[in-house]
Amino acid sequence: MHSSPDAGPSAPRKNSGCRVETSDAVATSLSGDAGSAASSQARASAEGRVLELCAQSGAIDCRVVFSYHNQRYAAVDA
Template sequence: MPPGQYPIGDSRAPGCAPIPAGGGASEAPRATGRWIKTWGAIATSSTGASGTVAGEVKKSDAAKKAVSECASSGARDCRVSFTYKNQCAAAAVPSSGTPGTSFGSAATEELAKM
């Protein structure tokens, strides 16, 4: 997660949101621990099924869980299409023209969509 952002949503629809500005007289508390690096993954199927997961410590766990979520809808050919680390991710499917899904990751949800 980039500075000034926090995770929102769940494994089916993860995202990022800005941390609201405080209006108090004292300085906000600061984190003193170590940042935990996390992985996310998106799995897709030729049937149109998909599965997503975010917040996993291991890349392999993120991939397995995304494939499992995709397969839970009955799809048999789910494969990991995209993985990302410590970022927001977005997927776009064109409504016309060349078929296929495009993926992006960036520090914020807005940048990932570009």
């Protein structure tokens, strides 16, 4: 039995196993008034974006506190 290409849905595609490489950054203001996180494929882009987001909240003293590549993070402030 042969099937034509138009006979129905194709077989599900297999996951290629490739992941998207990401760089992430976290910024906060020294006064503690603002904080944000951003992700991008390039470290410089992630750091620039996170500083923009922090400043948009009204803080004038934002700085990147850490950045990382292909990892997850958790932060706690007490």
